[in-house]
Amino acid sequence: MADRFDVVIAGAGPAGAQCARDLAARDYDVVVLETEPEDEFPRQSNKSTAGTFPSMMAAFGVPDDVVMQHTDSVVLESTNEYFVQDQAGAVLDFGEFKQWLVAEGREHGAEYRFDSRVAAPVMDDDGDEIVGVQYDGQEEVYGEIVIDATGPAAPLAKALDVTGLERENQAIGVEYEMRGVDVDHDDYADLSDTMMLRLDHHIAPGGYSWIFHTGEDTAKVGLCYIQNNRHREYGDEGMGIDDYLARWLEEDPRFEDAERIEGGQHRGSAHIQMPSSFSTDRFMAIGDTVPTIDPLWGEGIHKGMLSARAAAKTVDNCLTPKEQEPDTSAEAMSFYDELWRTEVAPDMRSRLLMTELLYLAPNERYDDMMRDLQRLDDDTLAKANAGNKLAIAKLLHLKDLPHIAKLVREYLNGDTGRWQQPA
Numbered sequence: 001m002a003d004r005f006d007v008v009i010a011g012a013g014p015a016g017a018q019c020a021r022d023l024a025a026r027d028y029d030v031v032v033l034e035t036e037p038e039d040e041f042p043r044q045s046n047k048s049t050a051g052t053f054p055s056m057m058a059a060f061g062v063p064d065d066v067v068m069q070h071t072d073s074v075v076l077e078s079t080n081e082y083f084v085q086d087q088a089g090a091v092l093d094f095g096e097f098k099q100w101l102v103a104e105g106r107e108h109g110a111e112y113r114f115d116s117r118v119a120a121p122v123m124d125d126d127g128d129e130i131v132g133v134q135y136d137g138q139e140e141v142y143g144e145i146v147i148d149a150t151g152p153a154a155p156l157a158k159a160l161d162v163t164g165l166e167r168e169n170q171a172i173g174v175e176y177e178m179r180g181v182d183v184d185h186d187d188y189a190d191l192s193d194t195m196m197l198r199l200d201h202h203i204a205p206g207g208y209s210w211i212f213h214t215g216e217d218t219a220k221v222g223l224c225y226i227q228n229n230r231h232r233e234y235g236d237e238g239m240g241i242d243d244y245l246a247r248w249l250e251e252d253p254r255f256e257d258a259e260r261i262e263g264g265q266h267r268g269s270a271h272i273q274m275p276s277s278f279s280t281d282r283f284m285a286i287g288d289t290v291p292t293i294d295p296l297w298g299e300g301i302h303k304g305m306l307s308a309r310a311a312a313k314t315v316d317n318c319l320t321p322k323e324q325e326p327d328t329s330a331e332a333m334s335f336y337d338e339l340w341r342t343e344v345a346p347d348m349r350s351r352l353l354m355t356e357l358l359y360l361a362p363n364e365r366y367d368d369m370m371r372d373l374q375r376l377d378d379d380t381l382a383k384a385n386a387g388n389k390l391a392i393a394k395l396l397h398l399k400d401l402p403h404i405a406k407l408v409r410e411y412l413n414g415d416t417g418r419w420q421q422p423a
Contacts, residue, residue, distance in 0.1 A: 006023070006029045007023055007143050008141055009149055011034065012042075012101075012112065013151060013304070018101055019312055020110040021104045021110065022312035023110070024109045030111070031111040032105070033117075034113070034116060035115070047268035050068075051090070051195045052089065054089070054090070060305055068214045071212075073087055073195075074195050076370060077370075079363050079366065082189040083374055085373075091220065116139070118155055120159055121283075129282050144318075144319060145315055145318065148285045149285075150289055154285065162275075162280055170269055173269070174242060174265070175223075175267075176245070176264060177266075181211065181255060196212070201234035202363070204244060205230075205244070206233070207226060209222065209248060221248075222266070287307055287308065313339060318335070357400075
């Protein structure tokens, strides 16, 4: 096997595989190193609920073959109220989706090395720049540009002091695929062909839970929360994430006759904060390594894929035309940083603040919010979801002032790392 490539990518998740797909289609020599054995891929990394929307499907040519269920609406649910928004979507089979991306990349010429755990960067003789990747003990592969798409593990980004992420604001989640779910229970909104998100601290303190319909009486059922002050404030001592999911399954009548589908358990984690940086000499971090997950509602596939495309554009910018000397300096690589801020997550800071404010609220405030959402027009809701301050203001009440004041106090006390824009 060749040991020198234009681009070396660590990780075959949606971001890494999409980046390889884009680069191989542009005739770059690219290799992807993936920890899992190919005959098991992606059993260990099948961690996403994989709810997405037509914009992602169309932008990246995702086929219907990897869709478990097309959906017609999104439901937001509190303890006593709910809000229904007409919004086409799709629940993907995440494993099949990842396998499709790998096949697409290979078809264009990308090389995949499975069962290849990335350990550390290979540095130049001066120890200043990354020139390759060490994997599986002493194996090495070299590239003009190296990309870390390994997610929160981030062995390369951490070694190069890129991203600067800390575990104190990390989200964790668990999900079961289930059958026998009553998706049209009399006491709740009809969840047929729907993706539902529930705000309820009793079930997901400092986070949310979900039911994503996957056809007939089957659904993906799970919850996640951010391990920060908000979770500790609303959580019950001694309870872990599996305990909360067990509580929901026991108490919610929609699961009275439900059972878990064998092999359908997924776990994941992601940082919920602004990275301090995205790139350096000859190096970029993409996908959940950065991270690019939407902090408010957890949708990560689309933004991860966008970060992959931004990285591919950056490779083009730095290595093309091939007749000239490539420029992979930190300054040239910072083109990726600009694309991340303008095309991948231009509203990340405001959405982080919205996330903090949302999960500060007590359960009774969520009931008010559902009623507010019912009275507002679609345009205002879209602007609020995008971080427009005037639209957000229409969702605020006088009773929210203590929560806003609490958030401001935390900010003034220096708890600002997860909101700061990178330099």
